[in-house]
Amino acid sequence: MLFTLDTMPYCYRKQQNRASKGAFMQNQKITLLGTGLMGAPMARNIARAGFPLAVWNRSRSKAELLSDTGATVHDTVPEAVENADIVISMLADGIVVGSLVNHSAVTGAMKAGALWIDMSSAKPEEARAQAAHLAGLGFHHLDAPVSGGTKGAEAGTLAIMAGGDADAFTRAEPVLNAMGRPVHVGPTGSGQLSKLANQAIVAVTIAAVAEAMLLVQKGGADPAAVRAALKGGFADSTILQQHGERMTEGNFTPGGLSKFQLKDLDNLLNESGQLGLKLPVSEMTRDRFADFVENMDGADKDHSGLYLELLKRNGVTA
Numbered sequence: 001m002l003f004t005l006d007t008m009p010y011c012y013r014k015q016q017n018r019a020s021k022g023a024f025m026q027n028q029k030i031t032l033l034g035t036g037l038m039g040a041p042m043a044r045n046i047a048r049a050g051f052p053l054a055v056w057n058r059s060r061s062k063a064e065l066l067s068d069t070g071a072t073v074h075d076t077v078p079e080a081v082e083n084a085d086i087v088i089s090m091l092a093d094g095i096v097v098g099s100l101v102n103h104s105a106v107t108g109a110m111k112a113g114a115l116w117i118d119m120s121s122a123k124p125e126e127a128r129a130q131a132a133h134l135a136g137l138g139f140h141h142l143d144a145p146v147s148g149g150t151k152g153a154e155a156g157t158l159a160i161m162a163g164g165d166a167d168a169f170t171r172a173e174p175v176l177n178a179m180g181r182p183v184h185v186g187p188t189g190s191g192q193l194s195k196l197a198n199q200a201i202v203a204v205t206i207a208a209v210a211e212a213m214l215l216v217q218k219g220g221a222d223p224a225a226v227r228a229a230l231k232g233g234f235a236d237s238t239i240l241q242q243h244g245e246r247m248t249e250g251n252f253t254p255g256g257l258s259k260f261q262l263k264d265l266d267n268l269l270n271e272s273g274q275l276g277l278k279l280p281v282s283e284m285t286r287d288r289f290a291d292f293v294e295n296m297d298g299a300d301k302d303h304s305g306l307y308l309e310l311l312k313r314n315g316v317t318a
Contacts, residue, residue: 027085028051028052028085028086028174028175029051029052029053029054029083029084029085029086030046030051030052030053030054030084030085030086030087030088030175031053031054031055031056031080031081031084031086031087031088032046032053032054032055032056032088032089032090033055033056033057033077033080033081033087033088033089033090033091033100034056034057034089034090034091034092034120035055035056035057035062035063035065035066035090036057036062036090037150037153037254037255037257038090038146038149038150038153039057039090040062040065040066041150041153041154042088042090042119042146042153042158042179043055043066043069043071044066044069044154045153045156045178045179046088046175046178046179047066047069047070047071048069048178049174049175049177049178051175051178053066053069053070053071053072054071054072054073054074054080054081054084055071055072055073055074055080056073056074056075056076056077056079056080060073060075077100077103077105077106078105078106078108078109079109081106081109081110081114082109082110082111083111084110084111084114085111085114085115086114086115086116086117086171086172086175087110087114087115087116087117088116088117088118088119088175089116089117089118089119089120090119090120091120092120092260093120093121093122093263094118094120094122094123094126094127094130095126096120097118097120097122097126097130098126098129098130101116101130101133101134102133107134107137107139110139112138113138113139113140114139114140115139115140115141115142115168115171115172116130116134116139116140116141116142117141117142117144117162117172117175117176118130118141118142118143118144118145119144119145119146119160120145121145121192121195121199121260121263121264121267122143122145122192122267123192123267123270123271124143124163124189124190124192124193124196124271125189125271125274126192127141127143127163127188127189127191127192128188128189130143131143131164131188131189140164140165140168140171141164141168141188142162142163142164142165142168142169142172142191143162143163143164143188143189143190143191143192144160144161144162144163144164144172144176144182144191145160145161145191145192145194145195146158146159146160146161146179146180146195147159147161147195147198147202148180149255149256150255150256151242151255152180153179156178156179156180157180157181158179158180158181159180159181159183159198160176160179160180160181160182160183161183161185161190161191161194161195161198162176162182162183162184162185162191163184163185163186163187163188163189163190163191163192163193163194164184164187164188164190164191165187165188166184169182169184192267193271195264196264196267196268196271199261199264199265199268200265200268200279200282202239202256202261202303203261203264203265203282203285203286203289203303203306204281204282204285205237205239205240206239206243206285206303206304206306207285207288207306207310209237209239209240209243209244209247210247210304210306210307210310211310212226212235212240212244213244213247213248213307214307214310214311214314214316217248218316223244223248224245224248227240227241227244227245239304243302243303243304246302246304246307247304247307250318251302252301252302252304252305252308253302254300254301254302255302256302256303257299257300257301257302257303258289258292258293258298258299258300258301258302258303258305258306259293259299259300260303261289261303262286262289262290262293265282265285265286265289266286268282268286269282269283269286288306288309289303289306289309291309292305292306292308292309296308296309296312
């Protein structure tokens with residue numbers, strides 16, 4: 001069967017696009033800051049796509065695990081960003097990213113005209129502040145947070161929501177394509193706003209799936225069979241299938257950390273408050289995550305661990 005560019009399956013189009021940009025890749029140095037649960041697999045996919053890659057992490061040992069990809073490991077951020085055409089940050093929050101963006105030793109080491117892509121989850125106002133500061137120094141910026149968890153990061157299938165200048169997005173597309181499916185969603189701050197919308201849906205869906213799994217389990221049905229029965233229906237979702245399984249099996253090894261889910265919900269409610277909006281379901285879910293993180297030692301558990309908070313509410317032992 002012959003395919004046109006428009007009808008060719010996405011995976012083949014992606015490969016073709018990568019091949020056509022081979023020369024571009026060889027001339028673009030990428031630096032990735034933050035090689036944790038998400039950053040490490042993202043870095044691996046960047047290296048596999050053929051980009052020269054430099055990495056830095058606060059704990060050097062995590063960055064050193066990427067040496068087998070050909071990545072250069074650096075001890076300091078200024079060393080890592082030197083001569084980089086594109087700098088990618090995948091760090092804890094906007095405050096941490098801002099401390100680097102606003103550090104003269106970091107920006108002083110950057111290549112003229114470099115593009116900084118912040119793929120961390122932050123506040124839209126923090127993204128706008130980062131972009132304005134970098135623009136004043138002659139640099140470019142995108143806020144491009146992701147969704148898909150560690151599985152999406154490993155598979156290179158992350159949903160990437162990019163806010164900023166359209167030309168900067170076009171420039172970033174080749175490296176973003178190595179990590180997933182990038183979409184330009186609007187001006188600076190729009191990427192982080194999209195991520196907050198994503199996190200509201202994720203958090204509320206986790207809460208609903210937790211209730212459904214507890215209901216069917218205590219009612220005598222087989223939770224795995226129920227998930228199979230719902231597959232393809234209106235109630236189906238990645239969260240139902242993946243997180244529902246985690247809940248009933250008691251597997252809360254982190255893919256998405258609960259403390260970061262709480263941080264994102266706090267950012268969501270901060271933004272909605274600035275817009276004069278009330279989001280009651282998000283507010284209630286935020287308070288439940290706060291209880292789980294702050295009172296149940298849930299900070300470093302997977303966000304599907306909200307199921308444990310539900311068990312506590314019902315006086316049920318896990």
